[in-house]
Amino acid sequence: MTMIELGQVFERFSQETPVSVMVRGLMEKILSPQKLDQLFENYRQNQYTKELMFSTIVEMMSLVICGIYPSIHSVYQAKSKEINVSVTSIYNKLNATDPILSAQLVRETAQEMEATIRYLQGTLPDSIPGHRIKILDGNTLGATEHRLKPLRSCNSAPLPGQSLVVLDPSLMLAIDVFPCEDGHAQERSLLPDVIKTVEEDDVWIADRNFCTLNFLEEIASRSAFFVIREHKCLPKQTRETFRYIGTVEEGKVFEQTISISDEGGYLSQIRRIKLILSEPTRDGAQEIFILTNLSSNQANPLLVAKLYRKRWTIETLFQILTVTFNCEIKTLGYPKAALLAFCLALVAYNLISVVLAALRAVHGTEIVQKEVSSYYLALEISGTYRGMMIAIPPTQWKFFGQLNFLELTNYLRDLAKKVNLKTFQRHARGPKKIRSKMKRVRPKKKPHVSTNKILTQNMLKKPTP
16 A cells, blocks of 8 residues: 555645654554553553553553643543543553553563664664663653642652663664652662663663672673773772873773672673863763773773763753653652653654654765754654644554554655655754852752652551551
């Protein structure tokens, strides 16, 4: 079936807004109701399906995440004829969605989108051939409103949860997430779950907060590698003085060999890279130390320094989630609902990554990386989606779900050829303006609180029936 056979209206949208058609087609293929409802059955904990399907919840939340509707309630009002349950039932299901299900939604859809990108041949160059780079970082969800009854008397900002996210920079996909309902939990407490996912020949890049003896040892014991900024509390033995290696864009690079005592002897030969920065970091550090168990043949010190600086790629991901997608819905006070919203924002980010991969495959990697803005892509989608869905019946989209990967990538390539890159041109940011710092008044003892802890305490206070 060709686009002409799909109808003149479909063809008009594919010509005028091919990016929106690409995203909607990908959603039909990757987020089909059948797949989502089967995912729910496979990973649900205490929930069950009666009249309200998990796929309906995902569809409604996705429309809010992408900025097409401002809230779940507004989606419910717009689709009340299609939804045969009350708005209370919608929120009850949202508030009870287990984080394991939300995380698995990201993992399984990312696997399918990875296959699509590889079929497109839209991957970015590998930094170390034969190794998969995985960038790990944490994200704490922003404070919500005090709508929940237990929070109304609390003056501190309620945090609905946090997550560790894993980004593959060659695909620009969020391939894994480890959500946590406790907004106050230490990020390191989630590392045991991360360790289970370490595979041979992985290269894990992370900040100093993840520089623990156990994490480094577990990575090395699995024949994997790390490029992690050193934490000052990590016990180490220095074997030699620093040797000057050369310079990178960020500053001067030095190297030495150290050893770290561990039970398995996996950390006896660790390379320690010192990077003296041309400009200090946000916290004022003039030099940083990077630890790696990669050999010199695998990555020279200059490459190690560049690899660590690539960690900022995941910071860009979090910025896109916050600015471009509505990943922090302040009205969703319950941690489970807030974490589902965050995970769906990761899925939306991944959909944009597939679109960018298709553009790279057609227009060239260098042009797309330099000129195309994810923000303007998302803006295009949110601006045209509602009208497109009204003009094109749902039945016409179903054929995307029947395509194999070769057919799907051919359609994506055809649509990518129609994209005018100037419409989504990135604009270079000028130098930052120096502004006077304003003092913010916060409660001295409790500037913020964990929503999960307050809700748990409130449940314990309730008398048993």
